[in-house]
Amino acid sequence: MEKENLIQQTADYVQSYFEQEGSGHDWWHIYRVWQMTRRIAMKEDANLFFVEMAALLHDLDDWKLTSHSNSKTVAWMNQIRLNESDHTRIQTIIDEVSFKGAEVDTTPNSPEARVVQDADRLDAMGAIGIARTFAYGGHKNRLIFDPEVQPQMHASFSDYQKSTAPTINHFYEKLLLLKDRMNTKTGQKIAKKRHQFMELYLKHFFQEWNMNEQLLTS
Ligand code: NI
Numbered sequence: 549m550e551k552e553n554l555i556q557q558t559a560d561y562v563q564s565y566f567e568q569e570g571s572g573h574d575w576w577h578i579y580r581v582w583q584m585t586r587r588i589a590m591k592e593d594a595n596l597f598f599v600e601m602a603a604l605l606h607d608l609d610d611w612k613l614t615s616h617s618n619s620k621t622v623a624w625m626n627q628i629r630l631n632e633s634d635h636t637r638i639q640t641i642i643d644e645v646s647f648k649g650a651e652v653d654t655t656p657n658s659p660e661a662r663v664v665q666d667a668d669r670l671d672a673m674g675a676i677g678i679a680r681t682f683a684y685g686g687h688k689n690r691l692i693f694d695p696e697v698q699p700q701m702h703a704s705f706s707d708y709q710k711s712t713a714p715t716i717n718h719f720y721e722k723l724l725l726l727k728d729r730m731n732t733k734t735g736q737k738i739a740k741k742r743h744q745f746m747e748l749y750l751k752h753f754f755q756e757w758n759m760n761e762q763l764l765t766s
Contacts, residue, residue, distance in 0.1 A: 551597045554628055558604045561624060571687035572680030573607050577671055581606065584667035588734045594659040602641035602664045611709065647722055649702030656731060666735030669726045674742030677723060678749055685715030692716060719750060
């Protein structure tokens with residue numbers, strides 16, 4: 549089957565799969581990551597087919613959304629009859645994309661994984677990233693903020709996975725770290741603006757929070 553055809557079929561499948569998703573990992577997240585990978589890949593020496601396939605499939609078996617396995621991705625790649633070596637290549641890219649804790653090294657090994665990781669991380673930043681972060685916090689029944697709970701720099705993936713911290717902490721534990729961990733020039737450039745906006749957002753958040761504290765004590 550033509551490569552373009554495979555990508556389109558995969559997009560259709562993923563779109564129907566993520567139609568009703570309330571945790572910020574809905575079809576439009578996948579779509580944005582897909583389009584962003586195309587944009588970043590234009591300037592990188594990366595194989596576009598593997599980049600696009602990995603972008604489309606990257607959240608299908610994500611640990612945040614399902615028990616940790618790659619069963620749906622494998623089933624889909626079997627269904628469209630991709631050969632074994634293509635399977636492995638796409639799966640390896642997907643495995644390298646995820647953030648696994650502030651102090652866990654997740655530097656990708658291939659140009660394709662560098663592109664998809666940047667695109668996925670960019671969607672966790674800026675105005676859309678903020679919206680997705682609170683959507684995910686709500687999905688997990690987390691508090692928005694608790695002044696008693698300090699952010700933690702997780703040293704292992706399992707500690708990071710077990711965290712139940714308030715959503716604001718996630719900015720310090722992940723989102724504000726991303727701009728310095730971009731792999732590509734294009735990623736770095738876009739990340740800079742989105743980072744600045746998150747800082748501005750947090751500044752306002754804490755100004756408002758502290759104003760309420762003062763009212764309570766006056
Ligand atoms: Ni994602």
